[in-house]
Amino acid sequence: MVNSKSAYSFAGKKQKPDTHIIVVWVDNEAGVLARVVGLFSGRGYNIESLAVAEVDQKQNISRITIVTTGTPQVVDQIKLQLKKLVPVHKVADFKREDKNVIFKEMALFKFVANNGNLNKAFEACKNFNPVILDKTNKSNVIQITALRREIDIMSKNLKKFGLVSVSRTGAVAMTRGSEIFK
Amino acid sequence: MPKLFSGAEIVFKCLEDQNVSHIFGYPGGAVLPIYDELKNFNSIKHILVRHEQGAGHAAEGYARSTGKPGVLLVTSGPGATNAVTALTDAYMDSVPLVCITGQVPTHLIGTDAFQECDTTGITRPCTKHNWLVKDVNDLAKIMHKAFEVATTGRPGPVLVDIPKDIQFQKSKYKNYKKNKKLNGKSHDNYSQKNIDELINLISKAKKPIFYTGGGVINSGTKASELLRELVYATGFPITSTLQGLGCFPADDNQFLGMLGMHGTYEANNAMYSCDLMINVGARFDDRITGKIDEFSPKSKKVHIDIDPSSINKNVKVDLAIVGDIKSVLTTTLKTFKKSKNNFSKSNKSQISNWWEQIQKWRSKRSLDYIGSEETIKPQYAIERLYELTKDKDTYITTEVGQHQMWAAQHYKFNKPNRWMTSGGLGTMGYGLPAAVGVQIAHPKKLVIDIAGEASVLMTMQEMSTAVQYNLPIKIFILNNEYMGMVRQWQELLHDKNYSESYTAALPDFVKMAEAYGCVGIRAKTPEELDDKIIEMLNTDRPVIFDCLVDKQENCFPMIPSGKPHNQMLLGPKDQKEKKITGKGRTLV
Numbered sequence: 001m002v003n004s005k006s007a008y009s010f011a012g013k014k015q016k017p018d019t020h021i022i023v024v025w026v027d028n029e030a031g032v033l034a035r036v037v038g039l040f041s042g043r044g045y046n047i048e049s050l051a052v053a054e055v056d057q058k059q060n061i062s063r064i065t066i067v068t069t070g071t072p073q074v075v076d077q078i079k080l081q082l083k084k085l086v087p088v089h090k091v092a093d094f095k096r097e098d099k100n101v102i103f104k105e106m107a108l109f110k111f112v113a114n115n116g117n118l119n120k121a122f123e124a125c126k127n128f129n130p131v132i133l134d135k136t137n138k139s140n141v142i143q144i145t146a147l148r149r150e151i152d153i154m155s156k157n158l159k160k161f162g163l164v165s166v167s168r169t170g171a172v173a174m175t176r177g178s179e180i181f182k
Numbered sequence: 183m184p185k186l187f188s189g190a191e192i193v194f195k196c197l198e199d200q201n202v203s204h205i206f207g208y209p210g211g212a213v214l215p216i217y218d219e220l221k222n223f224n225s226i227k228h229i230l231v232r233h234e235q236g237a238g239h240a241a242e243g244y245a246r247s248t249g250k251p252g253v254l255l256v257t258s259g260p261g262a263t264n265a266v267t268a269l270t271d272a273y274m275d276s277v278p279l280v281c282i283t284g285q286v287p288t289h290l291i292g293t294d295a296f297q298e299c300d301t302t303g304i305t306r307p308c309t310k311h312n313w314l315v316k317d318v319n320d321l322a323k324i325m326h327k328a329f330e331v332a333t334t335g336r337p338g339p340v341l342v343d344i345p346k347d348i349q350f351q352k353s354k355y356k357n358y359k360k361n362k363k364l365n366g367k368s369h370d371n372y373s374q375k376n377i378d379e380l381i382n383l384i385s386k387a388k389k390p391i392f393y394t395g396g397g398v399i400n401s402g403t404k405a406s407e408l409l410r411e412l413v414y415a416t417g418f419p420i421t422s423t424l425q426g427l428g429c430f431p432a433d434d435n436q437f438l439g440m441l442g443m444h445g446t447y448e449a450n451n452a453m454y455s456c457d458l459m460i461n462v463g464a465r466f467d468d469r470i471t472g473k474i475d476e477f478s479p480k481s482k483k484v485h486i487d488i489d490p491s492s493i494n495k496n497v498k499v500d501l502a503i504v505g506d507i508k509s510v511l512t513t514t515l516k517t518f519k520k521s522k523n524n525f526s527k528s529n530k531s532q533i534s535n536w537w538e539q540i541q542k543w544r545s546k547r548s549l550d551y552i553g554s555e556e557t558i559k560p561q562y563a564i565e566r567l568y569e570l571t572k573d574k575d576t577y578i579t580t581e582v583g584q585h586q587m588w589a590a591q592h593y594k595f596n597k598p599n600r601w602m603t604s605g606g607l608g609t610m611g612y613g614l615p616a617a618v619g620v621q622i623a624h625p626k627k628l629v630i631d632i633a634g635e636a637s638v639l640m641t642m643q644e645m646s647t648a649v650q651y652n653l654p655i656k657i658f659i660l661n662n663e664y665m666g667m668v669r670q671w672q673e674l675l676h677d678k679n680y681s682e683s684y685t686a687a688l689p690d691f692v693k694m695a696e697a698y699g700c701v702g703i704r705a706k707t708p709e710e711l712d713d714k715i716i717e718m719l720n721t722d723r724p725v726i727f728d729c730l731v732d733k734q735e736n737c738f739p740m741i742p743s744g745k746p747h748n749q750m751l752l753g754p755k756d757q758k759e760k761k762i763t764g765k766g767r768t769l770v
Contacts, residue, residue, distance in 0.1 A: 006743050006744075009471075009473045009743065030314065077495055084489070084490075
């Protein structure tokens with residue numbers, strides 16, 4: 001063991017991190033996103049993606065969906081710390097592997113290419129509900145919805161068809177079936 | 183048409199309705215309308231400090247010695263940033279504070295106006311919650327909510343930032359009725375089943391220990407009484423964190439002393455070897471646990487805490503009971519008495535071996551030190567201070583460092599709310615302003631700041647506050663001319679390279695006392711110490727006591743870095759027996 005020159009202890013054994021999707025219902029007020037995000041950065045938690053928008057205009061409730069990685073202990077802490085924030089109403093936590101939950105991200109792709117390649121690009125997106133949002137004779141913008149990894153792969157593979165710009169959202173999530181999270 | 187009040191008036195109406203009698207503060211451009219109203223509210227007394235950090239620590243001292251929230255009022259920009267240290271300190275040690283800051287007028291926010299800063303942005307990570315008031319009609323609601331958030335659940339600091347134009351604008355004010363319902367973040371969340379499980383563990387344990395913390399004190403004096411009742415009813419040993427001192431009488435035989443980095447040998451070994459650990463309102467801080475992987479490896483752990491996020495944060499526990507200590511202990515005692523009457527007698531044989539073992543550890547006398555007739559040993563100074571003040575109801579505050587640990591080890595506390603120290607954040611300069619706050623809350627009581635000469639210089643200007651308000655606080659400085667704890671770590675961990683830990687140009691504290699208009703006393707030898715302390719106690723004015731102590735003394739026992747509880751460094755007496763040389767120590 002190395003001689004410590006510190007008055008703090010060494011880092012202990014690390015558990016294996018998992019990817020979790022944390023959904024937070026908050027009052028839509030000034031600074032609320034900074035509180036949530038500041039909690040993550042201040043305590044050294046990870047944010048892989050983030051999606052936020054108001055979902056209930058009457059009660060001013062926003063829904064924040066955060067994709068994060070952490071050990072079970074860290075994920076527990078994230079939930080408990082979030083629940084302590086005054087504007088937070090409830091917190092849900094899903095594992096990415098959870099079959100009962102739908103996860104979706106949206107991406108916009110801009111292609112600049114000849115007609116042949118533009119068609120090929122659209123064809124390649126077939127499995128991900130492609131919608132053409134804009135089209136000129138040398139470019140188009142395609143919207144797809146898919147999982148994070150699928151979009152990762154797509155944005156790599158589509159380069160050859162003239163993909164010049166990618167814009168994507170963070171993941172949003174919803175449970176399957178008739179139940180809602182209370 | 184209802185009467186309209188200005189924002190500034192509403193601030194004071196709220197403070198009145200919250201039964202606030204004292205606020206600590208410092209005026210400035212952005213809070214002038216509020217200061218202008220002060221004259222119209224006689225029930226609220228303003229204490230003018232000399233630095234906003236002092237206002238914060240004074241409010242902390244006030245809060246911790248009374249159990250009521252402390253209130254501070256400061257201006258925008260530098261006023262707010264100066265208060266940040268105190269807010270963070272209060273956040274770490276769960277002290278209820280309400281900080282009111284002025285802000286530049288709303289139309290100037292974001293323009294880099296004079297004395298503007300993003301106060302809510304800066305203080306977001308060091309408050310439980312904060313508000314920027316953008317509409318005077320929200321002001322009263324926010325003020326009352328601020329008090330509610332600060333005092334319910336796990337207490338902590340909150341901040342209300344009020345732009346200057348809002349302070350002038352007018353609105354209605356409805357008298358406040360206290361809402362009994364808590365804010366939903368703090369309610370008890372345990373069941374009778376949890377309590378039954380706890381009692382089952384208690385009845386089976388052969389090597390049990392209570393490990394108690396500041397949560398007991400925050401839960402009110404009743405919680406301390408209940409804790410004592412439970413500890414006596416079980417006959418179990420009890421140890422306390424730095425913040426928990428006083429919730430159980432330190433001179434009781436069941437008390438093993440403080441645990442942790444500078445805790446006693448018996449407390450730390452008992453924590454390491456126990457089979458049942460009952461954590462009551464403590465948070466498994468790293469100064470307590472040492473090396474986490476080897477922390478109390480064989481025990482079942484029970485954690486009673488009001489803050490769900492404290493559970494399993496650092497140490498995984500077997501039974502979590504989330505709730506207010508007072509409520510949990512009430513239920514536990516009720517159930518316990520019903521099912522286990524006479525437990526401490528009937529259970530005596532089951533834990534007798536454990537007590538024998540504890541007595542063996544105790545016989546090490548780990549707080550002993552080598553006395554001296556020439557120089558004052560710092561431990562001796564605290565012991566004498568304790569002996570000469572123990573018959574009075576004394577309030578002790580401290581700064582941070584060796585003197586703080588010696589005070590925790592050698593001053594015996596028998597009541598809660600008598601011990602104010604910066605534990606979590608470790609803020610040098612906490613003790614003097616905290617003493618000001620304590621003395622404001624308890625004008626007739628003896629208030630002593632056990633200080634180090636380096637710490638006390640950080641907030642020395644507050645002596646001027648003490649003199650202004652005739653606060654007879656006693657600043658008892660253990661003067662070794664070093665930042666003692668820094669020097670100790672450099673000796674033990676950095677090959678005696680005393681880099682920048684010696685203060686070469688210290689002021690003459692006696693003359694300084696005179697310059698402030700208070701009394702200076704100096705003690706140089708053990709022989710004169712008692713007389714000088716008595717002279718200090720007999721002085722009904724603020725006193726700076728310059729106690730010149732041994733410069734090389736180290737604070738033992740000590741758990742060295744990265745070591746578990748059962749590998750403690752003991753004092754020089756024990757080390758001599760074990761023939762550990764100076765060189766061996768630096769290798770730790």
